[in-house]
Amino acid sequence: MEDSSVTPAETPSPLLSVELYSVPSLVRSQHLQLNALYILATEEICQPELIVVDQRINTVKCLVETREMLGDQPIYEIAIMQDLLERMTALTMSQGCLNDGCSSSKNKKPFANCFPMKILVWNCRGAGNANFLRSIRDLIVTYRPVVVVLVETRLAGANAQRVISEIHFGESHVVDSNGRSGGIWLLWKSDLVETTILASNSQKVDVLFSCNDHADWLCSAVYASPNPRNREFLWSALSQTCEAHSLPWLVLGDFNEVVSQAEKHGGAPVSSRRCLQFNEVINSCNLIDLGFKGPSSTWTNNRDGPSNIRERLDRVLANMQWKLLFPEAMVSHLPRTHSDHCPLLVDVAGLPIPQRDLRPFRMEAAWFSHEDFGNLVRRVWEQQDQSLQSTLASFKESCLE
Numbered sequence: 184m185e186d187s188s189v190t191p192a193e194t195p196s197p198l199l200s201v202e203l204y205s206v207p208s209l210v211r212s213q214h215l216q217l218n219a220l221y222i223l224a225t226e227e228i229c230q231p232e233l234i235v236v237d238q239r240i241n242t243v244k245c246l247v248e249t250r251e252m253l254g255d256q257p258i259y260e261i262a263i264m265q266d267l268l269e270r271m272t273a274l275t276m277s278q279g280c281l282n283d284g285c286s287s288s289k290n291k292k293p294f295a296n297c298f299p300m301k302i303l304v305w306n307c308r309g310a311g312n313a314n315f316l317r318s319i320r321d322l323i324v325t326y327r328p329v330v331v332v333l334v335e336t337r338l339a340g341a342n343a344q345r346v347i348s349e350i351h352f353g354e355s356h357v358v359d360s361n362g363r364s365g366g367i368w369l370l371w372k373s374d375l376v377e378t379t380i381l382a383s384n385s386q387k388v389d390v391l392f393s394c395n396d397h398a399d400w401l402c403s404a405v406y407a408s409p410n411p412r413n414r415e416f417l418w419s420a421l422s423q424t425c426e427a428h429s430l431p432w433l434v435l436g437d438f439n440e441v442v443s444q445a446e447k448h449g450g451a452p453v454s455s456r457r458c459l460q461f462n463e464v465i466n467s468c469n470l471i472d473l474g475f476k477g478p479s480s481t482w483t484n485n486r487d488g489p490s491n492i493r494e495r496l497d498r499v500l501a502n503m504q505w506k507l508l509f510p511e512a513m514v515s516h517l518p519r520t521h522s523d524h525c526p527l528l529v530d531v532a533g534l535p536i537p538q539r540d541l542r543p544f545r546m547e548a549a550w551f552s553h554e555d556f557g558n559l560v561r562r563v564w565e566q567q568d569q570s571l572q573s574t575l576a577s578f579k580e581s582c583l584e
């Protein structure tokens with residue numbers, strides 16, 4: 184097969200910020216289009232080693248087939264920043280993908296599904312009363328988040344630190360409120376996730392998350408100002424953050440804006456100009472709305488009848504790199520408590536795969552016609568020194584054997 188080169192490539196790999204200087208047409212057409220593939224090269228460009236990690240299936244087959252298809256052709260000549268190379272090589276080594284060109288599936292983890300991180304984000308509308316403490320503690324016990332983002336806390340200084348200490352959660356980063364408005368708290372369990380605060384202001388906190396052998400990713404916790412003019416500074420800051428990195432990126436919080444009239448029920452019509460600005464920021468930053476399950480609105484004015492207004496002001500956005508990193512991630516709108524905003528729960532791993540032991544036990548009609556079924560029931564029932572619960576459990580296990 185004839186080899187062709189592109190210098191430089193017009194479309195770099197969607198997962199890595201790299202420049203491709205010489206790419207065989209076969210590889211470019213059939214492999215660079217698979218967004219879930221990581222492709223690395225060693226520093227010795229003359230004879231680069233191909234390392235492929237398919238996060239969706241995490242098997243050896245893709246690696247073997249790729250090598251067979253390439254044959255003796257030159258593979259890649261790639262210029263990669265040193266820190267990116269080290270990070271990705273460490274990830275590949277930790278998954279056991281480097282073994283003289285072979286890969287073992289032992290001790291491997293499905294990349295996204297085994298990452299049990301949950302993020303709770305909530306506009307609590309003030310954290311300075313007993314109702315807030317009771318509500319946040321209940322949320323933490325019920326949903327077991329690793330990271331908690333609280334916005335519009337309306338506390339600063341020693342008062343903020345006092346309330347945070349009473350939550351008993353872990354490490355924290357605080358953006359003080361401005362009087363009785365604003366405030367962002369980022370809380371995390373330091374034994375489960377490493378954090379690096381990259382930037383912080385009154386409307387946004389950028390944090391880099393690292394957890395065990397998983398790739399680093401960026402999270403921006405947002406509390407958009409109720410003042411439309413001040414929100415324009417946030418839109419600009421998000422655009423600058425997007426231009427400054429190529430990491431997987433999650434953006435979540437209270438944006439104080441809707442994307443269309445469909446996200447507002449009741450009250451005056453939305454501003455078309457402001458909706459357009461918000462949509463332009465989302466599109467220019469290559470962000471995707473992760474959707475949700477639960478009520479469609481995240482805020483209400485708590486009035487009855489025709490005066491009731493409901494809007495979707497809180498949301499979770501992510502770029503394609505983050506979505507590919509955690510394809511099963513799911514967002515839930517939780518029941519409202521204490522605040523006029525409902526909490527949002529981001530489950531990075533998505534719904535867990537049901538285990539056999541968790542499925543309800545059901546009798547099969549065909550079992551009754553089996554010649555040994557009566558003996559099985561008699562044998563289990565006549566076992567000595569067993570409670571009724573233990574007897575039924577033994578019967579269930581015997582039926583499933």
